[in-house]
Amino acid sequence: MFQVRTPFNHRSFDALNATGVDLDVVSPTPFAPPLGPYSDYRHVPKTEQWGSYRVHYPRYLYMLPKKYFYHVSGNSAQKRVTSYVERTFETPHDVVQTCGFYLDGYASLEYCRKRDIPLVALSHAGDLKNFDRFNERVQSQIRETIDYCSAVLTVSDELADVARRFAPASKVTTLPIGEDPEKYPTDRREAIRRELGIAPETKLLLFVGRFEEEKGVRELVAALEALDRDDVAIAAVGHGGALRWWFLDQLGELSHPSHAYWELDPIAVRRLHVAADLLVLPSHFEARPTVIYEAMAAKTPVLASDVGGIPEMIVDGETGVLTPASDADQLREALEYLLDDTERLRTMGAAGHQRLLDQEWTWTHHAQRLSEIHREVIHE
Template sequence: MGGLRDELARQGGAGLNVRFGATRGPGHIALSPLYLGGFLLRMVGLKATGRLDVVHINLASAGSTYRKLQIARFARLLGVPYVLHLHGGDYPNFWKGDQTALSRNIRKMFAGAARVVVLGDTWRNFVISRAPEVTENIVVLPNAAAQPTLPHVGGGERAHILFLGRIGDLKGVPQLGEALHRMRHLPNWRATIAGDGHVEAARAKAAEYGLAERVELPGWVNGARVAELIASADILVLPSFTENLPLSIIEAMASGLAVVATPVGAVPDIVKDEETGLLVPVGDVEALAAALTRLVEDKPLRQKLGAAALRLHRERLDLAPYAKAVGEVWIRAAR
């Protein structure tokens, strides 16, 4: 959403008057009711002054859904159409489609949406399986990332393997550590595993594997540092167990990195095995190590996959066409 806001500003609003607001907000979770209440009051004020045509609701699991149920209900009361934008990678485990009150309310929220935006065909099929009545209102729109501001230079003589994400089991970091351990005999690589989460445990494991000098774990890094890491990397690896459509993969593609990922969520929509990256089975350490070894040892293959990924980004995953597509969704929803 930050990228979308910047792109709309760059385009001069693209003929739209868009306001962004938080319902969770920074700081302690106890403060979120204040942000939610403020958002609802803002909706009332805008509606009363004739300045609210459509509400865009970003949706994920747990607390996000509980807040967004209130916003959707409020929008219906005000007679304002709303767009649901599903981001949560674990949503099938959260919205079980049973007869509980939560599942019924989520289905009502989806059924009341003027448009439902999902990030890939997998998610379109999932939503239809839970709420068939929304089939005609679903729009498949992958995430997008801006073109990089830093030139891609890569890792030089040693291939630089990069992981970006929360360090823990769901992102497959234990499997990544084991795969790198199996590659320790190869001299021409180094790795950076960046993100928050179980950082100290991962550092301890790297030391146990004898990889402390080759694997850097800087912890959480800001946007500027992420850009530097991508510019200096050759391979982006994300062996997750669950995802929707990770922005880190799209950012890597924007710089022409070769991608190794698992076929979860909408990842296979953009990472085509042997075409725009390499796909490995979830939890398969041997396959992960083999894919990374191939890319470390075969520079032409890295370059071929990275070039194809770069072309895909410019054609489908850049922010400029994304902002236009989102704007079209809003306009249709408001009719």
């Protein structure tokens, strides 16, 4: 049972499925309101074929405001997931894997308890990092889920330290995600740049992420506004965020050529990674962002904030450069420093690519390790 509304979850399941594991995939989805920004949920199908496995989207009640009623959403998700799985799948499951403790982990809890099935949850930060922001009932539900879990997985060592606030150290394991370098046509870099209309002397800066405060888009705009050079172009790829229209408006006012893309196809995103001279990620907080693995696979160096699990990924000065979060001046200075040395950018990009391989930060290795963990908890 999995939540597949984000790309890294989908890729994780694809990789797991490629190991020969049979998957029943369940992605709890809110009932759609008739109007407003969440009304598009009405277009989510009841089921959907993803490669060789099918995804099921049972509906549950999502109550607003979240601050006061998130626990009601959790209870609804648990009730509906339990009944849906019981009537839909005949074969008993050996293990349940969820993407996070809340909502998905808690939604699976009753089903696991009734059948004594081990539960493994992989957190990407949200539920653990935001724990203190939740109301007491949600906090209790998260603790209840973690207590039942046979294994608590996190994507970074920094997040694993947070998880140990809630679970015994013996339960907690860092399981990095990653990227597969063979999907990135690095041998076609110059041809791709020509296709995109990028001149050889132009330095292409790439931002990929949600257009929101926490991703550092305000600092990015301020740094770009102060960047006094005529050899820079910007490509920004977004997939959500409250500052979408503000960010696009600000990019349009820059003297540098800029292109913004919305919910771009993964193949197109990979081409932009290959074409870019530098990935810029000035986030305020992160776990281990997928976009950095993607840049490493594309041999593109990274300029990012020194937060969360990012220092575990980037070797400062060797595979990229780290700067303080929320500091537009230092971000601009780092940009100037890096853009003045094209050869240094290439060397850093190659070093980052090699680090990805050396650390085995690939989806194949991720799936192999995840399968090992599943076998361990099944046979406990």
